[in-house]
Amino acid sequence: MSVPKTILVAPDSFKGSLSAVNFCRIAEKVGQAHANEIHVLSRPMSDGGEGFVEALIYAGLAEVKKVVVQDPLGRATTAKFAWQPETKTAIVEMAQASGLPLLAPYERNPLKASTYGTGQLLNAAIDLGAEKIILGLGGSATNDGGVGALQSLGFAFLDDQGDPIELGGEALTSLSKIVKKSPGMAENKRKSLDEIEWVIACDVSNPLLGEQGATAVFGPQKGVDEQSFTTLENGLARLADILKKDWHQDIRDLPGAGAAGGMAGSFVGLLNAQLVSGFDLLSELLQLEKLFQTHAIDLVITGEGKMDLQTQFGKLPNRIAELANRYQVPAVGVCGKLEASAAELAAFKDLRSIHEDLAETTSLDVLLAQTDQNLEKTFNRYLTSWLSA
Ligand SMILES: Nc1ncnc2c1ncn2[C@@H]1O[C@H](COP(=O)(O)OP(=O)(O)OP(=O)(O)O)[C@@H](O)[C@H]1O
Numbered sequence: 001m002s003v004p005k006t007i008l009v010a011p012d013s014f015k016g017s018l019s020a021v022n023f024c025r026i027a028e029k030v031g032q033a034h035a036n037e038i039h040v041l042s043r044p045m046s047d048g049g050e051g052f053v054e055a056l057i058y059a060g061l062a063e064v065k066k067v068v069v070q071d072p073l074g075r076a077t078t079a080k081f082a083w084q085p086e087t088k089t090a091i092v093e094m095a096q097a098s099g100l101p102l103l104a105p106y107e108r109n110p111l112k113a114s115t116y117g118t119g120q121l122l123n124a125a126i127d128l129g130a131e132k133i134i135l136g137l138g139g140s141a142t143n144d145g146g147v148g149a150l151q152s153l154g155f156a157f158l159d160d161q162g163d164p165i166e167l168g169g170e171a172l173t174s175l176s177k178i179v180k181k182s183p184g185m186a187e188n189k190r191k192s193l194d195e196i197e198w199v200i201a202c203d204v205s206n207p208l209l210g211e212q213g214a215t216a217v218f219g220p221q222k223g224v225d226e227q228s229f230t231t232l233e234n235g236l237a238r239l240a241d242i243l244k245k246d247w248h249q250d251i252r253d254l255p256g257a258g259a260a261g262g263m264a265g266s267f268v269g270l271l272n273a274q275l276v277s278g279f280d281l282l283s284e285l286l287q288l289e290k291l292f293q294t295h296a297i298d299l300v301i302t303g304e305g306k307m308d309l310q311t312q313f314g315k316l317p318n319r320i321a322e323l324a325n326r327y328q329v330p331a332v333g334v335c336g337k338l339e340a341s342a343a344e345l346a347a348f349k350d351l352r353s354i355h356e357d358l359a360e361t362t363s364l365d366v367l368l369a370q371t372d373q374n375l376e377k378t379f380n381r382y383l384t385s386w387l388s389a
């Protein structure tokens with residue numbers, strides 16, 4: 001009997017239809033049907049946004065902690081974070097508390113949406129005794145420069161009358177002063193914010209402001225229109241100005257400062273956080289490179305909701321494919337929707353082939369509802385032909 005072939009499955013989530021964990025589960029189910037021939041090794045991935053915490057928990061690298069926090073509009077929601085007791089490290093994902101999937105499309109409103117709930121998650125981690133916090137950013141519903149989270153952590157954001165500003169991106173236009181409260185006696189057991197090592201895992205390297213900035217590039221998916229764009233851009237600019245004038249921190253041109261509606265920028269400015277690539281950090285935590293060194297991997301399957309020209313510019317499936325190719329392992333990308341011409345596909349250097357199984361004529365709503373079945377069909381079809389090749 002021949003040795004089963006090892007397939008590493010390491011996808012991003014399909015935004016709006018499928019988590020990376022469920023992608024892996026479907027691949028495992030198909031693998032089970034070919035159990036004598038295939039061994040599936042799952043590593044659901046994330047770039048710092050949705051699925052960041054789940055990826056660590058799935059790999060058995062952290063305990064799960066659950067906390068009830070405020071969603072972007074102030075309603076109660078249960079959010080998870082990951083906890084590594086030996087190293088007193090908490091891995092927190094902002095999308096758990098302040099992510100876009102928490103809102104119905106008609107509720108999207110970055111003028112009002114706030115990251116306050118992410119601050120509550122961070123507080124829960126600090127209460128547990130966290131000495132290091134890794135905060136994954138991306139997939140946010142917010143454009144408040146992370147101010148809501150910092151308010152929850154104990155910073156006061158004041159207007160020119162000395163009153164606290166309201167929650168949401170719009171209120172930043174009346175920001176005049178930021179004050180850090182000193183920790184009280186009751187907080188003695190907690191590390192102070194300055195004692196904690198802050199690492200921010202960003203899904204993008206966009207700057208805070210301008211054409212490539214947080215509001216211009218990621219605002220539209222959160223519901224930003226022409227009018228609200230100006231308010232939100234001015235609000236973030238005001239935040240940057242105050243951080244420069246009063247805190248001597250220049251975040252205007254900092255790559256990555258625009259992640260999660262500018263949250264990365266304010267965490268650098270006020271908490272001295274270090275910005276890193278979410279994908280790089282997660283790959284390191286999951287020891288992906290070592291997997292290739294210690295397992296004879298025959299094929300890598302990755303994927304994301306939509307593959308297009310952007311996929312080859314540093315998006316997660318391409319990063320996975322580059323890694324696979326460094327170890328001479330072929331990589332296949334699976335997506336819900338393929339938006340690339342044959343010529344564009346030929347230009348994909350590392351991702352050797354892309355498979356989809358969907359009729360052009362089917363509406364997106366139907367496709368989204370049928371994701372699981374479609375994916376299972378695609379895996380079955382592809383693996384059957386791969387095994388017989
Ligand atoms: N099951 C599906 N079937 C068909 N199309 C899908 C499916 N799931 C997602 N999509 C399409 O993919 C889009 C989302 O793409 P994707 O998941 O790659 O996220 P993205 O916006 O590129 O962001 P990122 O990759 O940075 O998370 C959706 O808007 C939808 O058009």
Ligand SMILES: O=C(O)[C@H](O)CO
Nearest residue numbers: 138139140218259260
């Ligand atoms: O949350 C967002 O704004 C985008 O994912 C970029 O970080």
